[in-house]
Amino acid sequence: MIRTNDFQRESLTIEIGETNLDKEQLFDVRKHAAGLAHEIRNPLTTIKGFLELLKPSLSEMGRGEYAEIALDEIDRVNDIINQFLNDMKPIHHKKELLSLNEQLMALVKFFESESKVKNIQLHTHLSEENIQVYIDKNELKQVLINLVKNAIEAIEESDNPAGYIDIRTEIKDHQAFIHIIDNGCGMSYDTINQLFMPFYTTKTMGTGIGLAVCKEIIDHYQGHISISTDQNKGSKVSIALPLH
Ligand SMILES: Nc1ncnc2c1ncn2[C@@H]1O[C@H](COP(=O)(O)OP(=O)(O)OP(=O)(O)O)[C@@H](O)[C@H]1O
Ligand SMILES: [Mg+2]
Incomplete structure:
Protein backbone atom coordinates (compact mmCIF):
# COMPACT_ATOMS: atom_id res chain seq x y z
CA MET A 1 0.00 0.00 0.00
CA ILE A 2 1.38 3.41 -0.86
CA ARG A 3 0.15 6.45 0.91
CA THR A 4 1.33 9.99 1.36
CA ASN A 5 2.48 10.72 4.81
CA ASP A 6 3.86 13.71 6.62
CA PHE A 7 5.19 12.20 9.82
CA GLN A 8 8.71 12.41 8.49
CA ARG A 9 10.73 15.06 6.66
CA GLU A 10 8.33 17.32 4.84
CA SER A 11 10.20 17.04 1.56
CA LEU A 12 9.96 13.25 1.66
CA THR A 13 6.49 12.38 0.69
CA ILE A 14 5.93 8.72 0.14
CA GLU A 15 5.80 6.03 2.74
CA ILE A 16 5.41 2.30 2.35
CA GLY A 17 3.17 1.01 5.09
CA GLU A 18 2.63 -2.56 3.98
CA THR A 19 4.75 -4.30 1.40
CA ASN A 20 4.42 -6.79 -1.40
CA LEU A 21 6.57 -9.38 0.33
CA ASP A 22 4.83 -12.65 0.80
CA LYS A 23 6.60 -14.70 3.49
CA GLU A 24 5.77 -18.03 1.89
CA GLN A 25 7.05 -16.74 -1.44
CA LEU A 26 10.36 -15.78 0.17
CA PHE A 27 10.58 -19.16 1.86
CA LYS A 89 19.77 -22.57 6.72
CA PRO A 90 16.76 -21.71 8.83
CA ILE A 91 17.74 -18.86 11.08
CA HIS A 92 18.30 -19.59 14.73
CA HIS A 93 17.37 -16.44 16.63
CA LYS A 94 19.62 -15.77 19.62
CA LYS A 95 17.72 -13.00 21.34
CA GLU A 96 19.43 -10.79 23.87
CA LEU A 97 18.86 -7.45 25.50
CA LEU A 98 20.75 -4.80 23.52
CA SER A 99 21.33 -1.11 23.91
CA LEU A 100 20.32 0.39 20.58
CA ASN A 101 22.74 3.29 20.90
CA GLU A 102 25.67 0.94 21.56
CA GLN A 103 24.82 -1.09 18.47
CA LEU A 104 24.60 2.05 16.38
CA MET A 105 27.95 3.35 17.63
CA ALA A 106 29.45 0.01 16.58
CA LEU A 107 27.77 0.39 13.19
CA VAL A 108 29.26 3.84 12.67
CA LYS A 109 32.70 2.43 13.50
CA PHE A 110 32.12 -0.34 10.97
CA PHE A 111 31.44 2.18 8.19
CA GLU A 112 33.92 4.83 9.34
CA SER A 113 36.70 4.16 6.86
CA GLU A 114 34.43 3.37 3.89
CA SER A 115 32.49 6.59 4.37
CA LYS A 116 35.70 8.58 4.70
CA VAL A 117 37.08 7.13 1.47
CA LYS A 118 33.79 7.91 -0.29
CA ASN A 119 33.60 11.39 1.20
CA ILE A 120 30.30 10.73 2.95
CA GLN A 121 29.58 12.30 6.34
CA LEU A 122 28.13 9.87 8.87
CA HIS A 123 26.19 11.69 11.58
CA THR A 124 24.42 10.26 14.60
CA HIS A 125 21.66 11.80 16.67
CA LEU A 126 21.15 9.19 19.33
CA SER A 127 18.46 9.42 21.97
CA GLU A 128 19.65 10.31 25.46
CA GLU A 129 17.46 7.54 26.80
CA ASN A 130 18.99 4.10 27.05
CA ILE A 131 16.77 2.43 24.46
CA GLN A 132 16.81 -1.33 24.85
CA VAL A 133 15.52 -3.94 22.43
CA TYR A 134 15.36 -7.72 22.68
CA ILE A 135 16.76 -9.06 19.41
CA ASP A 136 19.50 -11.21 17.88
CA LYS A 137 22.61 -9.00 17.70
CA ASN A 138 23.78 -10.39 14.35
CA GLU A 139 20.38 -10.00 12.78
CA LEU A 140 20.14 -6.39 13.91
CA LYS A 141 23.65 -5.83 12.53
CA GLN A 142 22.65 -7.45 9.24
CA VAL A 143 19.64 -5.13 8.91
CA LEU A 144 21.62 -2.00 9.75
CA ILE A 145 24.52 -2.87 7.46
CA ASN A 146 22.12 -3.47 4.56
CA LEU A 147 20.41 -0.14 5.14
CA VAL A 148 23.60 1.90 5.46
CA LYS A 149 25.02 0.12 2.41
CA ASN A 150 21.91 1.13 0.45
CA ALA A 151 22.30 4.72 1.65
CA ILE A 152 25.96 4.79 0.56
CA GLU A 153 25.08 3.30 -2.82
CA ALA A 154 22.25 5.83 -3.27
CA ILE A 155 24.68 8.70 -2.61
CA GLU A 156 27.18 7.24 -5.08
CA GLU A 157 24.42 6.90 -7.64
CA SER A 158 23.46 10.56 -7.14
CA ASP A 159 27.02 11.86 -7.71
CA ASN A 160 26.36 14.18 -4.79
CA PRO A 161 29.78 15.54 -3.75
CA ALA A 162 28.51 16.30 -0.21
CA GLY A 163 26.91 13.03 0.76
CA TYR A 164 25.58 12.59 4.27
CA ILE A 165 23.93 9.84 6.22
CA ASP A 166 22.16 10.68 9.43
CA ILE A 167 21.44 7.88 11.91
CA ARG A 168 18.87 8.71 14.59
CA THR A 169 17.19 6.89 17.43
CA GLU A 170 14.12 7.87 19.39
CA ILE A 171 11.27 6.49 21.41
CA LYS A 172 7.88 7.22 19.91
CA ASP A 173 4.48 5.65 20.51
CA HIS A 174 6.08 3.19 22.99
CA GLN A 175 8.36 1.86 20.27
CA ALA A 176 12.09 2.11 19.59
CA PHE A 177 12.85 3.87 16.31
CA ILE A 178 15.98 3.86 14.16
CA HIS A 179 16.00 6.29 11.24
CA ILE A 180 18.61 6.15 8.50
CA ILE A 181 18.44 9.26 6.36
CA ASP A 182 20.50 9.88 3.24
CA ASN A 183 20.74 12.58 0.62
CA GLY A 184 21.21 10.09 -2.20
CA CYS A 185 19.35 9.55 -5.44
CA GLY A 186 15.97 8.73 -3.86
CA MET A 187 13.57 6.27 -5.46
CA SER A 188 11.24 6.38 -8.42
CA TYR A 189 7.57 5.51 -8.09
CA ASP A 190 8.29 2.26 -9.93
CA THR A 191 10.99 1.29 -7.41
CA ILE A 192 8.76 2.11 -4.45
CA ASN A 193 6.11 -0.20 -5.84
CA GLN A 194 8.52 -3.10 -5.98
CA LEU A 195 10.54 -2.54 -2.82
CA PHE A 196 10.94 -5.56 -0.55
CA MET A 197 10.29 -7.94 -3.42
CA PRO A 198 13.05 -10.54 -3.44
CA PHE A 199 15.52 -9.93 -6.29
CA TYR A 200 14.15 -6.50 -7.19
CA THR A 201 17.15 -4.26 -7.86
CA THR A 202 17.99 -1.17 -9.88
CA LYS A 203 21.75 -1.78 -9.53
CA THR A 204 23.93 -3.56 -12.06
CA MET A 205 25.79 -5.35 -9.27
CA GLY A 206 22.83 -5.64 -6.89
CA THR A 207 21.06 -8.86 -5.97
CA GLY A 208 17.89 -7.25 -4.65
CA ILE A 209 17.90 -9.33 -1.50
CA GLY A 210 18.91 -6.72 1.09
CA LEU A 211 15.55 -5.13 1.88
CA ALA A 212 13.63 -8.41 1.67
CA VAL A 213 15.96 -9.90 4.28
CA CYS A 214 15.68 -6.77 6.47
CA LYS A 215 11.91 -6.98 6.36
CA GLU A 216 11.89 -10.67 7.18
CA ILE A 217 14.07 -10.05 10.24
CA ILE A 218 12.17 -7.01 11.48
CA ASP A 219 8.82 -8.76 10.95
CA HIS A 220 10.04 -11.64 13.08
CA TYR A 221 10.41 -9.25 16.02
CA GLN A 222 6.98 -7.70 15.44
CA GLY A 223 8.68 -4.59 14.13
CA HIS A 224 7.97 -2.47 11.10
CA ILE A 225 10.01 -0.86 8.31
CA SER A 226 8.80 2.23 6.53
CA ILE A 227 10.50 4.18 3.79
CA SER A 228 9.89 7.71 2.66
CA THR A 229 11.70 9.13 -0.30
CA ASP A 230 11.96 12.04 -2.66
CA GLN A 231 13.60 11.38 -6.01
CA ASN A 232 16.93 13.19 -6.40
CA LYS A 233 16.79 14.43 -2.80
CA GLY A 234 17.11 11.39 -0.59
CA SER A 235 15.42 8.70 1.44
CA LYS A 236 14.59 7.95 5.02
CA VAL A 237 14.30 4.37 6.21
CA SER A 238 12.70 3.94 9.62
CA ILE A 239 12.67 0.79 11.69
CA ALA A 240 10.31 0.46 14.60
CA LEU A 241 10.97 -2.27 17.16
CA PRO A 242 9.08 -3.15 20.32
CA LEU A 243 10.67 -1.51 23.35
CA HIS A 244 11.96 -3.87 25.96
N1 LIG B 1 18.46 4.43 0.50
C1 LIG B 1 18.06 4.17 -0.75
N2 LIG B 1 18.04 5.14 -1.68
C2 LIG B 1 17.64 4.91 -2.95
N3 LIG B 1 17.21 3.70 -3.39
C3 LIG B 1 17.21 2.69 -2.52
C4 LIG B 1 17.62 2.85 -1.16
N4 LIG B 1 17.47 1.67 -0.53
C5 LIG B 1 17.00 0.81 -1.45
N5 LIG B 1 16.86 1.40 -2.65
C6 LIG B 1 16.32 0.81 -3.89
O1 LIG B 1 15.73 -0.44 -3.57
C7 LIG B 1 16.30 -1.48 -4.35
C8 LIG B 1 16.32 -2.76 -3.56
O2 LIG B 1 17.22 -2.63 -2.47
P1 LIG B 1 17.88 -3.93 -1.85
O3 LIG B 1 18.77 -3.52 -0.75
O4 LIG B 1 16.81 -4.92 -1.56
O5 LIG B 1 18.69 -4.54 -3.06
P2 LIG B 1 20.04 -3.98 -3.72
O6 LIG B 1 20.66 -2.94 -2.84
O7 LIG B 1 19.70 -3.57 -5.11
O8 LIG B 1 20.94 -5.27 -3.77
P3 LIG B 1 21.59 -6.03 -2.50
O9 LIG B 1 20.93 -7.37 -2.47
O10 LIG B 1 23.04 -6.06 -2.81
O11 LIG B 1 21.27 -5.25 -1.26
C9 LIG B 1 17.66 -0.95 -4.75
O12 LIG B 1 18.14 -1.55 -5.93
C10 LIG B 1 17.41 0.54 -4.92
O13 LIG B 1 16.83 0.82 -6.18
MG1 LIG C 1 20.95 -3.32 -0.78
Whole structure:
Protein backbone atom coordinates (compact mmCIF):
# COMPACT_ATOMS: atom_id res chain seq x y z
CA MET A 1 0.00 0.00 0.00
CA ILE A 2 1.38 3.41 -0.86
CA ARG A 3 0.15 6.45 0.91
CA THR A 4 1.33 9.99 1.36
CA ASN A 5 2.48 10.72 4.81
CA ASP A 6 3.86 13.71 6.62
CA PHE A 7 5.19 12.20 9.82
CA GLN A 8 8.71 12.41 8.49
CA ARG A 9 10.73 15.06 6.66
CA GLU A 10 8.33 17.32 4.84
CA SER A 11 10.20 17.04 1.56
CA LEU A 12 9.96 13.25 1.66
CA THR A 13 6.49 12.38 0.69
CA ILE A 14 5.93 8.72 0.14
CA GLU A 15 5.80 6.03 2.74
CA ILE A 16 5.41 2.30 2.35
CA GLY A 17 3.17 1.01 5.09
CA GLU A 18 2.63 -2.56 3.98
CA THR A 19 4.75 -4.30 1.40
CA ASN A 20 4.42 -6.79 -1.40
CA LEU A 21 6.57 -9.38 0.33
CA ASP A 22 4.83 -12.65 0.80
CA LYS A 23 6.60 -14.70 3.49
CA GLU A 24 5.77 -18.03 1.89
CA GLN A 25 7.05 -16.74 -1.44
CA LEU A 26 10.36 -15.78 0.17
CA PHE A 27 10.58 -19.16 1.86
CA ASP A 28 9.96 -20.88 -1.51
CA VAL A 29 12.67 -18.80 -3.16
CA ARG A 30 15.11 -19.77 -0.41
CA LYS A 31 14.16 -23.43 -0.66
CA HIS A 32 14.53 -23.56 -4.44
CA ALA A 33 17.80 -21.64 -4.42
CA ALA A 34 19.19 -23.96 -1.74
CA GLY A 35 18.00 -27.03 -3.71
CA LEU A 36 19.62 -25.71 -6.87
CA ALA A 37 22.89 -24.95 -5.11
CA HIS A 38 22.88 -28.41 -3.58
CA GLU A 39 22.36 -30.06 -6.98
CA ILE A 40 25.20 -28.08 -8.58
CA ARG A 41 27.59 -29.86 -6.22
CA ASN A 42 26.96 -33.30 -7.77
CA PRO A 43 28.16 -32.63 -11.34
CA LEU A 44 31.01 -30.59 -9.84
CA THR A 45 32.20 -33.65 -7.94
CA THR A 46 32.18 -35.68 -11.18
CA ILE A 47 34.08 -32.98 -13.08
CA LYS A 48 36.63 -32.75 -10.28
CA GLY A 49 37.09 -36.52 -10.24
CA PHE A 50 37.73 -36.73 -13.99
CA LEU A 51 40.07 -33.75 -13.91
CA GLU A 52 42.12 -35.44 -11.22
CA LEU A 53 42.30 -38.56 -13.40
CA LEU A 54 43.41 -36.47 -16.39
CA LYS A 55 45.96 -34.45 -14.43
CA PRO A 56 48.95 -36.85 -14.89
CA SER A 57 48.39 -37.01 -18.67
CA LEU A 58 48.04 -33.24 -18.84
CA SER A 59 51.26 -32.86 -16.82
CA GLU A 60 53.09 -35.13 -19.26
CA MET A 61 51.92 -32.83 -22.05
CA GLY A 62 53.28 -29.84 -20.12
CA ARG A 63 49.73 -28.66 -19.35
CA GLY A 64 49.62 -29.65 -15.69
CA GLU A 65 48.96 -26.08 -14.55
CA TYR A 66 45.70 -25.99 -16.52
CA ALA A 67 44.44 -28.88 -14.42
CA GLU A 68 45.66 -27.14 -11.24
CA ILE A 69 43.81 -23.93 -12.10
CA ALA A 70 40.61 -25.78 -13.04
CA LEU A 71 40.73 -27.82 -9.80
CA ASP A 72 41.29 -24.64 -7.75
CA GLU A 73 38.32 -23.02 -9.46
CA ILE A 74 36.12 -26.03 -8.72
CA ASP A 75 37.15 -25.77 -5.04
CA ARG A 76 36.24 -22.09 -5.12
CA VAL A 77 32.78 -22.80 -6.55
CA ASN A 78 32.30 -25.46 -3.87
CA ASP A 79 33.27 -22.97 -1.15
CA ILE A 80 30.79 -20.42 -2.51
CA ILE A 81 28.02 -23.02 -2.62
CA ASN A 82 28.77 -24.18 0.93
CA GLN A 83 28.72 -20.61 2.16
CA PHE A 84 25.43 -20.03 0.36
CA LEU A 85 23.85 -23.17 1.80
CA ASN A 86 24.95 -22.10 5.28
CA ASP A 87 23.31 -18.71 4.75
CA MET A 88 20.09 -20.39 3.62
CA LYS A 89 19.77 -22.57 6.72
CA PRO A 90 16.76 -21.71 8.83
CA ILE A 91 17.74 -18.86 11.08
CA HIS A 92 18.30 -19.59 14.73
CA HIS A 93 17.37 -16.44 16.63
CA LYS A 94 19.62 -15.77 19.62
CA LYS A 95 17.72 -13.00 21.34
CA GLU A 96 19.43 -10.79 23.87
CA LEU A 97 18.86 -7.45 25.50
CA LEU A 98 20.75 -4.80 23.52
CA SER A 99 21.33 -1.11 23.91
CA LEU A 100 20.32 0.39 20.58
CA ASN A 101 22.74 3.29 20.90
CA GLU A 102 25.67 0.94 21.56
CA GLN A 103 24.82 -1.09 18.47
CA LEU A 104 24.60 2.05 16.38
CA MET A 105 27.95 3.35 17.63
CA ALA A 106 29.45 0.01 16.58
CA LEU A 107 27.77 0.39 13.19
CA VAL A 108 29.26 3.84 12.67
CA LYS A 109 32.70 2.43 13.50
CA PHE A 110 32.12 -0.34 10.97
CA PHE A 111 31.44 2.18 8.19
CA GLU A 112 33.92 4.83 9.34
CA SER A 113 36.70 4.16 6.86
CA GLU A 114 34.43 3.37 3.89
CA SER A 115 32.49 6.59 4.37
CA LYS A 116 35.70 8.58 4.70
CA VAL A 117 37.08 7.13 1.47
CA LYS A 118 33.79 7.91 -0.29
CA ASN A 119 33.60 11.39 1.20
CA ILE A 120 30.30 10.73 2.95
CA GLN A 121 29.58 12.30 6.34
CA LEU A 122 28.13 9.87 8.87
CA HIS A 123 26.19 11.69 11.58
CA THR A 124 24.42 10.26 14.60
CA HIS A 125 21.66 11.80 16.67
CA LEU A 126 21.15 9.19 19.33
CA SER A 127 18.46 9.42 21.97
CA GLU A 128 19.65 10.31 25.46
CA GLU A 129 17.46 7.54 26.80
CA ASN A 130 18.99 4.10 27.05
CA ILE A 131 16.77 2.43 24.46
CA GLN A 132 16.81 -1.33 24.85
CA VAL A 133 15.52 -3.94 22.43
CA TYR A 134 15.36 -7.72 22.68
CA ILE A 135 16.76 -9.06 19.41
CA ASP A 136 19.50 -11.21 17.88
CA LYS A 137 22.61 -9.00 17.70
CA ASN A 138 23.78 -10.39 14.35
CA GLU A 139 20.38 -10.00 12.78
CA LEU A 140 20.14 -6.39 13.91
CA LYS A 141 23.65 -5.83 12.53
CA GLN A 142 22.65 -7.45 9.24
CA VAL A 143 19.64 -5.13 8.91
CA LEU A 144 21.62 -2.00 9.75
CA ILE A 145 24.52 -2.87 7.46
CA ASN A 146 22.12 -3.47 4.56
CA LEU A 147 20.41 -0.14 5.14
CA VAL A 148 23.60 1.90 5.46
CA LYS A 149 25.02 0.12 2.41
CA ASN A 150 21.91 1.13 0.45
CA ALA A 151 22.30 4.72 1.65
CA ILE A 152 25.96 4.79 0.56
CA GLU A 153 25.08 3.30 -2.82
CA ALA A 154 22.25 5.83 -3.27
CA ILE A 155 24.68 8.70 -2.61
CA GLU A 156 27.18 7.24 -5.08
CA GLU A 157 24.42 6.90 -7.64
CA SER A 158 23.46 10.56 -7.14
CA ASP A 159 27.02 11.86 -7.71
CA ASN A 160 26.36 14.18 -4.79
CA PRO A 161 29.78 15.54 -3.75
CA ALA A 162 28.51 16.30 -0.21
CA GLY A 163 26.91 13.03 0.76
CA TYR A 164 25.58 12.59 4.27
CA ILE A 165 23.93 9.84 6.22
CA ASP A 166 22.16 10.68 9.43
CA ILE A 167 21.44 7.88 11.91
CA ARG A 168 18.87 8.71 14.59
CA THR A 169 17.19 6.89 17.43
CA GLU A 170 14.12 7.87 19.39
CA ILE A 171 11.27 6.49 21.41
CA LYS A 172 7.88 7.22 19.91
CA ASP A 173 4.48 5.65 20.51
CA HIS A 174 6.08 3.19 22.99
CA GLN A 175 8.36 1.86 20.27
CA ALA A 176 12.09 2.11 19.59
CA PHE A 177 12.85 3.87 16.31
CA ILE A 178 15.98 3.86 14.16
CA HIS A 179 16.00 6.29 11.24
CA ILE A 180 18.61 6.15 8.50
CA ILE A 181 18.44 9.26 6.36
CA ASP A 182 20.50 9.88 3.24
CA ASN A 183 20.74 12.58 0.62
CA GLY A 184 21.21 10.09 -2.20
CA CYS A 185 19.35 9.55 -5.44
CA GLY A 186 15.97 8.73 -3.86
CA MET A 187 13.57 6.27 -5.46
CA SER A 188 11.24 6.38 -8.42
CA TYR A 189 7.57 5.51 -8.09
CA ASP A 190 8.29 2.26 -9.93
CA THR A 191 10.99 1.29 -7.41
CA ILE A 192 8.76 2.11 -4.45
CA ASN A 193 6.11 -0.20 -5.84
CA GLN A 194 8.52 -3.10 -5.98
CA LEU A 195 10.54 -2.54 -2.82
CA PHE A 196 10.94 -5.56 -0.55
CA MET A 197 10.29 -7.94 -3.42
CA PRO A 198 13.05 -10.54 -3.44
CA PHE A 199 15.52 -9.93 -6.29
CA TYR A 200 14.15 -6.50 -7.19
CA THR A 201 17.15 -4.26 -7.86
CA THR A 202 17.99 -1.17 -9.88
CA LYS A 203 21.75 -1.78 -9.53
CA THR A 204 23.93 -3.56 -12.06
CA MET A 205 25.79 -5.35 -9.27
CA GLY A 206 22.83 -5.64 -6.89
CA THR A 207 21.06 -8.86 -5.97
CA GLY A 208 17.89 -7.25 -4.65
CA ILE A 209 17.90 -9.33 -1.50
CA GLY A 210 18.91 -6.72 1.09
CA LEU A 211 15.55 -5.13 1.88
CA ALA A 212 13.63 -8.41 1.67
CA VAL A 213 15.96 -9.90 4.28
CA CYS A 214 15.68 -6.77 6.47
CA LYS A 215 11.91 -6.98 6.36
CA GLU A 216 11.89 -10.67 7.18
CA ILE A 217 14.07 -10.05 10.24
CA ILE A 218 12.17 -7.01 11.48
CA ASP A 219 8.82 -8.76 10.95
CA HIS A 220 10.04 -11.64 13.08
CA TYR A 221 10.41 -9.25 16.02
CA GLN A 222 6.98 -7.70 15.44
CA GLY A 223 8.68 -4.59 14.13
CA HIS A 224 7.97 -2.47 11.10
CA ILE A 225 10.01 -0.86 8.31
CA SER A 226 8.80 2.23 6.53
CA ILE A 227 10.50 4.18 3.79
CA SER A 228 9.89 7.71 2.66
CA THR A 229 11.70 9.13 -0.30
CA ASP A 230 11.96 12.04 -2.66
CA GLN A 231 13.60 11.38 -6.01
CA ASN A 232 16.93 13.19 -6.40
CA LYS A 233 16.79 14.43 -2.80
CA GLY A 234 17.11 11.39 -0.59
CA SER A 235 15.42 8.70 1.44
CA LYS A 236 14.59 7.95 5.02
CA VAL A 237 14.30 4.37 6.21
CA SER A 238 12.70 3.94 9.62
CA ILE A 239 12.67 0.79 11.69
CA ALA A 240 10.31 0.46 14.60
CA LEU A 241 10.97 -2.27 17.16
CA PRO A 242 9.08 -3.15 20.32
CA LEU A 243 10.67 -1.51 23.35
CA HIS A 244 11.96 -3.87 25.96
N1 LIG B 1 18.46 4.43 0.50
C1 LIG B 1 18.06 4.17 -0.75
N2 LIG B 1 18.04 5.14 -1.68
C2 LIG B 1 17.64 4.91 -2.95
N3 LIG B 1 17.21 3.70 -3.39
C3 LIG B 1 17.21 2.69 -2.52
C4 LIG B 1 17.62 2.85 -1.16
N4 LIG B 1 17.47 1.67 -0.53
C5 LIG B 1 17.00 0.81 -1.45
N5 LIG B 1 16.86 1.40 -2.65
C6 LIG B 1 16.32 0.81 -3.89
O1 LIG B 1 15.73 -0.44 -3.57
C7 LIG B 1 16.30 -1.48 -4.35
C8 LIG B 1 16.32 -2.76 -3.56
O2 LIG B 1 17.22 -2.63 -2.47
P1 LIG B 1 17.88 -3.93 -1.85
O3 LIG B 1 18.77 -3.52 -0.75
O4 LIG B 1 16.81 -4.92 -1.56
O5 LIG B 1 18.69 -4.54 -3.06
P2 LIG B 1 20.04 -3.98 -3.72
O6 LIG B 1 20.66 -2.94 -2.84
O7 LIG B 1 19.70 -3.57 -5.11
O8 LIG B 1 20.94 -5.27 -3.77
P3 LIG B 1 21.59 -6.03 -2.50
O9 LIG B 1 20.93 -7.37 -2.47
O10 LIG B 1 23.04 -6.06 -2.81
O11 LIG B 1 21.27 -5.25 -1.26
C9 LIG B 1 17.66 -0.95 -4.75
O12 LIG B 1 18.14 -1.55 -5.93
C10 LIG B 1 17.41 0.54 -4.92
O13 LIG B 1 16.83 0.82 -6.18
MG1 LIG C 1 20.95 -3.32 -0.78
